[in-house]
Each structure stands twice: as structure tokens, then as C-alpha cells.
Amino acid sequence: MATLDDVARRAGVSTATASRIINGSSKPVSAALRDRVEAAVADLHYVPNAHARQLAGSGRTAVGVVVHDVSDPYFAEITRGLQRVATTDGRLVIICNTYRDPARELDYVELLRAHQVAAMVLAGSGYHDVAFARSLRGKLRAYELSGGRVAVIGRHDRTGDAVVPDNESGGFMAGEHLYALGHRDIGVIAGPRNLTTTTDRLTGLRRAARTHGRPAPKVAYADFDRDSGAAATGDLLSTHPRLTAIAALNDSMAVGALAFLRDVDRRVSVIGFDDMPIARDVTPALTTIRLPLADMGAQAMSLALSPASPDPRVERVPATLVERASTFPPDR
Amino acid sequence: MATLDDVARRAGVSTATASRIINGSSKPVSAALRDRVEAAVADLHYVPNAHARQLAGSGRTAVGVVVHDVSDPYFAEITRGLQRVATTDGRLVIICNTYRDPARELDYVELLRAHQVAAMVLAGSGYHDVAFARSLRGKLRAYELSGGRVAVIGRHDRTGDAVVPDNESGGFMAGEHLYALGHRDIGVIAGPRNLTTTTDRLTGLRRAARTHGRPAPKVAYADFDRDSGAAATGDLLSTHPRLTAIAALNDSMAVGALAFLRDVDRRVSVIGFDDMPIARDVTPALTTIRLPLADMGAQAMSLALSPASPDPRVERVPATLVERASTFPPDR
DNA sequence: ATCATACGGGAAAGCCCTTGCCTCAACCCA
DNA sequence: TGGGTTGAGGCAAGGGCTTTCCCGTATGAT
Numbered sequence: 001m002a003t004l005d006d007v008a009r010r011a012g013v014s015t016a017t018a019s020r021i022i023n024g025s026s027k028p029v030s031a032a033l034r035d036r037v038e039a040a041v042a043d044l045h046y047v048p049n050a051h052a053r054q055l056a057g058s059g060r061t062a063v064g065v066v067v068h069d070v071s072d073p074y075f076a077e078i079t080r081g082l083q084r085v086a087t088t089d090g091r092l093v094i095i096c097n098t099y100r101d102p103a104r105e106l107d108y109v110e111l112l113r114a115h116q117v118a119a120m121v122l123a124g125s126g127y128h129d130v131a132f133a134r135s136l137r138g139k140l141r142a143y144e145l146s147g148g149r150v151a152v153i154g155r156h157d158r159t160g161d162a163v164v165p166d167n168e169s170g171g172f173m174a175g176e177h178l179y180a181l182g183h184r185d186i187g188v189i190a191g192p193r194n195l196t197t198t199t200d201r202l203t204g205l206r207r208a209a210r211t212h213g214r215p216a217p218k219v220a221y222a223d224f225d226r227d228s229g230a231a232a233t234g235d236l237l238s239t240h241p242r243l244t245a246i247a248a249l250n251d252s253m254a255v256g257a258l259a260f261l262r263d264v265d266r267r268v269s270v271i272g273f274d275d276m277p278i279a280r281d282v283t284p285a286l287t288t289i290r291l292p293l294a295d296m297g298a299q300a301m302s303l304a305l306s307p308a309s310p311d312p313r314v315e316r317v318p319a320t321l322v323e324r325a326s327t328f329p330p331d332r
Numbered sequence: 333m334a335t336l337d338d339v340a341r342r343a344g345v346s347t348a349t350a351s352r353i354i355n356g357s358s359k360p361v362s363a364a365l366r367d368r369v370e371a372a373v374a375d376l377h378y379v380p381n382a383h384a385r386q387l388a389g390s391g392r393t394a395v396g397v398v399v400h401d402v403s404d405p406y407f408a409e410i411t412r413g414l415q416r417v418a419t420t421d422g423r424l425v426i427i428c429n430t431y432r433d434p435a436r437e438l439d440y441v442e443l444l445r446a447h448q449v450a451a452m453v454l455a456g457s458g459y460h461d462v463a464f465a466r467s468l469r470g471k472l473r474a475y476e477l478s479g480g481r482v483a484v485i486g487r488h489d490r491t492g493d494a495v496v497p498d499n500e501s502g503g504f505m506a507g508e509h510l511y512a513l514g515h516r517d518i519g520v521i522a523g524p525r526n527l528t529t530t531t532d533r534l535t536g537l538r539r540a541a542r543t544h545g546r547p548a549p550k551v552a553y554a555d556f557d558r559d560s561g562a563a564a565t566g567d568l569l570s571t572h573p574r575l576t577a578i579a580a581l582n583d584s585m586a587v588g589a590l591a592f593l594r595d596v597d598r599r600v601s602v603i604g605f606d607d608m609p610i611a612r613d614v615t616p617a618l619t620t621i622r623l624p625l626a627d628m629g630a631q632a633m634s635l636a637l638s639p640a641s642p643d644p645r646v647e648r649v650p651a652t653l654v655e656r657a658s659t660f661p662p663d664r
Numbered sequence: 665a666t667c668a669t670a671c672g673g674g675a676a677a678g679c680c681c682t683t684g685c686c687t688c689a690a691c692c693c694a
Numbered sequence: 695t696g697g698g699t700t701g702a703g704g705c706a707a708g709g710g711c712t713t714t715c716c717c718g719t720a721t722g723a724t
Contacts, residue, residue, distance in 0.1 A: 001478035003680060014704045019682060028701060045474035050446040051383040052680035055709045070427075071408035080403045083429060092443065095402075095427050097415060111424065114382040142377035146333035226609070255613050277558070281587050283615030335710055346674045351712060360671065384710035387679045 002044040010040040022048065054116060060147075062092040063304065064112035064120040066105060069097050072224075073276040074250065074293065078123050078153065081297025089305055091118070098125070100192065102132045109139045119149035119304035123297070126154045126196030133157045144308075151304035153296055155196045161303040163296050163315045167197055170289040170319030171204020172211075174247045174271050177287070177321055179212040182329045183245040183269065187236040188217045189253045191224040201249045201273060218243065222253055229253025230260040237266070244330035245269035251276040254286055258326065269327040284325035291319055334376040342372040354380065386448060392479075394424040395636065396444035396452040400432050404556075405608040406582065406625065410455050410485065413629025421637055423450070430457070432524065434464045441471045451481035451636035455629070458486045458528030465489045476640075483636035485628055487528045493635040495628050495647045499529055502621040502651030503536020504543075506579045506603050509619070509653055511544040514661045515577040515601065519568040520549045521585045523556040533581045533605060550575065554585055561585025562592040569598070576662035577601035583608040586618055590658065601659040616657035623651055 008018040013033055020027050021037045040046070054060070063086050067075040079095065086093045094117065096108040105125050112120050120143070125136065137158055140150050144160075151161040178186050188205055191198040202219065209216050220236040222228035229248055233256065237243060246268055248254035254272030261268055272279060275290035299315050340350040345365055352359050353369045372378070386392070395418050399407040411427065418425045426449065428440040437457050444452050452475070457468065469490055472482050476492075483493040510518050520537055523530040534551065541548050552568040554560035561580055565588065569575060578600055580586035586604030593600050604611060607622035631647050 004682095005680080015681080016683075016705075017703055020703090023682080025683090027703085030702065033703085045470070047442055047446045049387070049448060049680055050443075051386040051448060052709090053446075053682075054383040055381075055387060055679090055711090056681040056683080057709090058682085069412075070402050071405075071412040073403075073405075076403035076408055080401075092426070092447075094424070110379050111382075114379045114385075115424075116381065116383060138377070226613070255610075259613055278587075278610045278613070281558075281591055281610070282613050336712095337710080347711075348675080348713080349673060352673090355712080357713090359673090362672065365673085381710050384679090385712075387681090387709090388711040388713080389679085390712085 001049075002046045004046075004048065006044055007037065007040045007046050010044065011036040013037060060116050060118035061090075062094055062115060062117045063301070064094045064096065064108075064115070064117040065123065066096045066098060066108050066112070066120065066125065067123045068100050070095055072252070073278070074252075074274055075123060077276070077293035078297035078300075081294035081299075082121060082301045083297075084294075085298045085301040085305070091305075102127050102129060106132070106135055106139065109136065109143070113139070113143045113146075113148065117148065119151070119301075121151050121153065121297075121300045121304050122156075123153040123300070124195075124197070125152065126156055128194045128196065128199065149304050149306075149308060151300045153300045155200060160312050161309075161314070162312070163300045163303065163317060165291050165296060165317045166319050167200035168204040168207075170273060170291070171201035171206075171247075171249075172208045173204070173319060173321050174201075174273065174289050175205040175208025175217070176211075177271060177323075177327065178245045178247065178269060179208060179214060181245070181269065181327060184214055184330075185240070185243050186214075186217045186245040186247060187233075187240060187243040188219045189229050189232045189236065189246060189248040189257060190219050190221045191249050191253070193221055198249055205247055217247070222256075224250050224252060226252045226256040226259070229256025231256075233257040233260040234264075237264075237268075243268065245271070245327065247271050248273065250274050251279050251286060251288055254279075254288065254326075255282055258282055258284070258286070267331060269330070271327050275322055279322075280324065282326075287324045287327040288322050289319045290322045292317065333381075334378045336378075336380065338376055339369065339372045339378050342376065343368040345369060392448050392450035393422075394426055394447060394449045395633070396426045396428065396440075396447070396449040397455065398428045398430060398437060398440050398444070398452065398457065399455045401429050402427055405584070405610070406606055407455060409608070409625035410629035410632075413626035413631075414453060414633045415629075416626075417630045417633040417637070423637075434459050434461060438464070438467055438471065441468065441475070445471070445475045445478075445480065449480065451483070451633075453483050453485065453629075453632045453636050454488075455485040455632070456527075456529070457484065458488055460526045460528065460531065481636045481638075481640060483632045485632050487532060492644050493641075493646070494644070495632045495635065495649060497623045497628060497649045498651050499532035500536040500539075502605060502623070503533035503538075503579075503581075504540045505536070505651060505653050506533075506605065506621050507537045507540025507549070508543075509603060509655075509659065510577045510579065510601060511540060511546060513577070513601065513659060516546055516662075517572070517575050518546075518549045518577040518579060519565075519572060519575040520551045521561050521564045521568070521578060521580040521589060522551050522553045523581050523585070525553055530581055537579055549579070554588075556582050556584060558584045558588040558591070561588030563588075565589040565592040566596075569596075569600075575600065577603070577659065579603050580605065582606050583611050583618060583620055586611075586620065586658075587614055590614055590616070590618070599663060601662070603659050607654055611654075612656065614658075619656045619659040620654050621651045622654045623649065 272288035604620035
């Protein structure tokens with residue numbers, strides 16, 4: 001691999017001059033030298049070593065993102081938003097998939113710190129786990145102490161910049177919608193219990209039940225993916241055959257529920273959460289609670305890239321109901 | 333940020349020793365020193381600087397991936413496969429989204445080279461553009477000369493390791509399926525003309541038409557995304573009202589076509605391509621040509637991580653027909 | 665008691681850049 | 695003509711780490 005030395009030698013200048021020309025430094029350089037250096041760069045297919053540059057230079061340029069899984073549409077959308085603003089800012093984005101493993105999450109935070117990223121955005125690391133939270137806080141603090149910036153998406157046991165979707169009222173709205181349609185007994189397909197996203201949405205749903213004087217919803221836990229959603233729907237319906245509506249805590253599971261209901265040919269209302277792109281294309285089109293995922297990602301990245309502020313900034317993101325065809329009054 | 337020096341000083345050893353302990357070098361070190369160093373690391377929240385490490389050390393550790401857009405399910409699946417094998421190998425994956433901009437693709441190749449990645453996988457950079465191909469080849473050659481490994485997914489004007497899906501016969505199978513059902517006149521919703529994916533699939537479709545002695549399919553070009561697929565369906569149907577079947581060159585556009593047809597309440601067969609996860613959940617469930625996307629990603633990464641071989645290895649990936657409910661005989 | 669052999673540990677040479685500081689010339693004004 | 699600017703470019707000091715020697719010391723063999 002050609003180095004700056006090679007370029008400088010070939011152009012007959014010092015590495016200092018070559019470096020200045022290559023980086024478009026403000027120091028004036030004669031046109032002749034500039035040409036020679038540029039020719040040398042082209043001839044040698046020279047590309048500056050990013051690591052050396054990072055070591056020698058001052059600014060950190062990359063940013064990191066930690067998500068559960070980019071191939072999950074939920075995180076794909078968030079990531080899209082994140083990337084848009086990071087790229088606009090000319091930054092390399094390092095994406096890390098934890099696959100919902102808290103340990104991996106911790107490792108990635110270290111890894112990103114090791115890579116001297118300028119900022120990191122944590123999406124979906126709201127676990128109910130005291131030891132995890134403490135460890136994470138420690139690592140993040142160490143990182144921030146060294147000048148790193150952190151923004152999280154979702155609720156966290158941590159003070160700092162954050163974009164937090166209003167999951168609780170989203171859950172409430174979902175329940176409200178179903179009860180208003182006349183459902184009395186509803187089931188919930190929840191995500192993993194240790195995620196705050198799950199518990200927050202569930203809390204909203206329960207509040208809606210209380211508000212309407214209805215029995216607490218029946219809950220089955222699944223994994224936020226389609227197939228587990230389908231399976232949980234089966235469980236729920238066999239245990240509680242009288243349910244007339246199901247609230248899934250994300251759209252993937254709602255899609256699974258829909259598939260299951262179609263298979264067993266039952267007519268039950270289903271409401272999802274997130275409004276992923278495909279929600280409108282399933283049949284019946286999915287009623288869901290929308291979260292502006294791409295915007296949330298963009299906001300989080302903006303926070304992370306802006307200078308640290310003395311007091312933490314928290315952007316609350318409202319959820320909205322999107323009515324489509326998958327919810328309807330109960331058959332009597 | 334604490335450095336190795338800090339750790340060494342605190343533990344009362346040399347940086348050499350500290351480094352050896354931290355990296356689990358094979359050199360024997362007394363237990364006492366090991367404990368002291370480990371304590372120092374913990375106290376200081378020390379994390380080795382990845383850049384310095386890369387500079388000083390020998391092995392390159394990261395790998396790069398260039399895709400059109402991770403949030404597109406097609407690439408999301410491929411990426412998932414890629415990551416699985418890269419992570420197993422303990423490597424950091426840098427994902428770059430070109431958003432179908434060839435210039436950006438070129439830039440990213442440079443960037444990955446600058447970051448000294450051990451290998452890179454290019455997915456979806458098959459453009460019909462001589463200048464682009466030449467430039468890309470040049471950059472890749474320079475990279476390989478410096479020891480980098482490259483694997484591509486899809487057809488390329490380039491000899492080298494590759495995983496190439498059999499798009500042509502996939503297209504043929506799609507056509508075959510429709511003609512066998514009795515359709516005479518079919519329309520095609522194609523992707524961007526400058527992508528080999530588009531042209532290869534189209535070629536297969538045309539061959540099927542010839543084989544069955546049918547007129548060449550009518551083509552409308554779109555962008556591989558849902559909405560453009562829906563729009564193109566409208567165009568196609570207004571220009572050629574007698575079409576009884578539509579082949580979309582990917583599932584996203586097929587979903588768009590389905591949506592359009594539902595809106596205008598027309599019954600037309602639709603076949604997609606790729607078999608993305610949601611294909612089975614739309615209504616009617618989408619008949620499609622499956623490509624094992626995650627496996628393809630995994631294969632490509634395996635190729636890229638394996639030592640360079642004298643003659644290029646090309647893994648051909650067969651496409652298979654998945655029959656669901658969206659294709660049926662024409663109404664007479 | 666002597667010599668060879670491990671073994672544990674340190675000194676220091678890079679890895680490839682950026683950048684502060686310095687030098688040298690040419691140039692200006694007085 | 696002399697002193698002060700200014701413009702162009704080079705020297706060399708890091709930046710944080712790995713790794714190759716190299717050197718004592720304790721161990722074993724003779």
C-alpha cells in the first residue's frame with residue numbers, strides 16, 4: 001500500500017507539503033508542487049490511511065449506532081434517518097447489531113469507544129436489568145468523559161440526550177381504539193419482558209382498560225418477530241377463546257397474528273404498533289400506532305452530533321393512531 | 333482517555349508487558365503482574381485505541397460492505413447473512429449505503445480502502461456503465477494489490493470471486509410460470525435500466541416469451557420500490573389494457589402492483605422476485621422467484637474472508653419458483 | 665561451582681499521518 | 695540599504711500501540 005512518504009518522494013516534496021496539499025490545508029502552496037503531488041497521488045492510487053490520520057489528527061469523524069437488528073424494518077427505518085443526517089455531516093456510520101443480547105450491547109459500546117467515534121446512538125437498549133444498566137452507564141460515562149457524545153432512542157435509566165417515543169400513550173391509544181369499537185376483552189401480544197418498549201406499551205394498554213372499566217388485557221409474550229407473534233396468537237386464543245381483539249406491540253407480530261387468524265379462519269380485530277412500511281399492504285390493511293421512525297433516528301443523530309449541553313435534552317415523540325381495516329367492532 | 337501508558341504506569345510495568353497481558357500474548361507473564369495490570373485496566377476503564385492498534389499491529393480486522401440501502405429488505409437479508417459470518421469471525425462490519433449512486437459507490441470503495449478493511453463485499457453494483465466499471469476495477473485492483481480481498485454479489489464486468497444469482501433463469505421461470513397458466517400477453521415492471529439485475533431478469537422473461545411463441549412482454553421501468561411499482565402498473569395497464577399478468581422484477585414493486593390492482597379492482601396475476609419475508613403476508617400471497625438472500629450474503633462473506641485463490645471462484649445461486657396465490661389462469 | 669537454558673520483563677523502533685515551529689527567500693517600505 | 699513582512703516549504707515531534715530484540719535472573723545439568 002502506497003504511503004504518504006511514497007507520494008512525497010515521487011513528487012519531490014516533503015511529507016508535510018504533500019499532506020497539506022492532499023488535505024486542502026489553508027497554507028498556500030505553489031501550483032507546480034500541487035500538480036506534482038496530485039499526479040503522484042493518482043499514479044500511486046494513493047489513499048491516506050484512515051487510522052494513521054485519526055491518530056495524528058484531531059477530529060474524530062466516525063459515529064456509531066447500536067441497534068437490535070438493521071434487517072428488522074423498525075430499526076431499518078430508524079437507521080435510515082440516522083444515516084441521512086450523519087452522511088450529510090460527512091461522517092462514516094458504524095452499525096452494530098446486538099440481536100437483543102445485552103452483553104453484546106455492552107461489547108459494542110466498548111468497541112465504538114475503541115474506535116474513537118465522535119458520537120454514538122443507542123436504539124433499543126432499554127432493558128429492565130439493573131446490572132446491565134449500571135454497567136452501561138459506567139461505560140457511557142467513561143466515553144463521555146473522553147469527549148464522546150451519546151444519544152439514546154427510547155427510555156433509559158440514565159440522564160442524557162434522548163429521543164423518547166411516547167410508548168405509554170401509544171399503548172393507551174391502541175386500547176382506547178379497541179374499547180371504543182366495543183371490544184370488552186382484548187389480548188395483547190407483547191415483546192420480550194425485559195424491554196422497556198414492551199412494558200411501556202403494555203402499561204398504556206392496561207391504563208386504557210382501567211379507564212374503560214374493562215378487565216385487564218390478557219397477555220402473551222413473544223419476540224417482536226412475525227412467527228412468534230403468530231404462535232402467541234394461537235396460545236392466547238386457545239386460552240382465552242372469547243377475545244375479540246388483539247393488540248400486538250409491534251407490526252411484525254401483528255402481521256403474524258393476521259396470518260394465524262387467516263389460517264384458522266377467525267375474525268378478530270388486530271392493531272399493531274410502529275406503522276412499518278408494509279403495514280398498509282397486508283390484508284386486511286393493518287390499523288396501527290404510528291411512530292415516525294426515520295425522524296426519530298434523524299433527531300437522535302442530530303442530538304448526538306450537536307455539542308454537549310449542560311442539561312440533557314429529551315425529545316418526546318408522540319404516537320398517532322392510523323386506522324385501517326384490521327380493526328372493527330366485535331361480532332356480537 | 334486513558335492510554336496504555338497510563339495503565340502501565342499505574343501497574344508499575346512497561347507498556348510492553350501491559351500490551352502483552354491485555355492482548356493475551358503467548359509470552360508468559362507472572363500472575364502477579366497480570367493481576368495488577370488487569371486491575372489498572374478496570375480502574376481506568378481502559379479501552380485500547382483501535383486506530384493505534386491497527387497502525388501498529390499487523391492484522392486488518394474490519395470488513396466492509398457496500399449495498400444500495402440496508403433498509404431495503406433485499407439488502408437487509410443479504411446483510412444479515414454477511415454479518416453472521418463476519419461476526420463469527422470476530423470482525424467489525426462497516427456498512428455503506430450508496431442509494432444507487434455509482435459515484436457514491438466509488439467513494440465508498442476508497443473509504444473502505446482507507447480504513448484498511450481486510451475484505452469488502454460489493455452487493456448490487458452491477459451497473460451498465462463502462463466508465464464506472466473501469467474506474468471501479470481500477471480501485472479494486474489497487475486494493476487487492478495491497479492485500480485486500482473482494483467479493484461481489486451479482487454479475488460484474490470483472491473477474492474475481494463472486495456470488496451470482498441466476499437472474500436470467502429466474503426471469504425465465506417467471507415467464508414460464510405465467511405462460512403455462514395460459515397467459516398470452518404479459519407486462520413487466522422492471523427496475524432501473526442501468527442495473528444488470530434488471531436486464532438479466534428481463535432477458536430471461538423475453539426468452540420465455542420466445543420459447544412459448546408469445547409476443548415480447550411489455551415493459552415499464554420503475555425503481556425497485558413499492559410506489560414506483562404501483563405507478564408503473566398503472567402506466568402499463570392503461571397502455572396495454574389486455575394484459576392478464578404482470579411480472580415485477582422484485583417483490584417490493586410486486587407489492588405495489590398488488591396495491592394498485594386492488595385499488596382499481598382488477599384481477600391480474602402478479603409474480604414477484606426475491607421472496608422477501610413479507611411476500612407471504614400480502615394478499616393475495618405473492619407468487620415469486622426465490623433467491624436465498626441471506627445465504628448469498630453469507631457465501632459472499634466467506635469468499636471474501638478466505639485466502640485469495642489463483643483463479644476466481646464463482647458461486648452460482650439458482651432461483652426457485654415459489655407458488656402462492658397471486659398468480660392464476662387468465663379469466664377468459 | 666560453572667555453564668547453558670529458560671523465562672520474565674523492558675527499551676525502543678517503528679506503523680502512517682498531521683501540525684507547530686522554523687528557515688529561507690523574495691519582497692516591501694522607509 | 696536595512697529591517698520587517700509575507701509566502702513556501704521542510705523538520706521533527708508526537709499520537710497510542712505492537713513487537714522485535716535484548717538483558718538480567720533463576721533454574722537445571724554437569
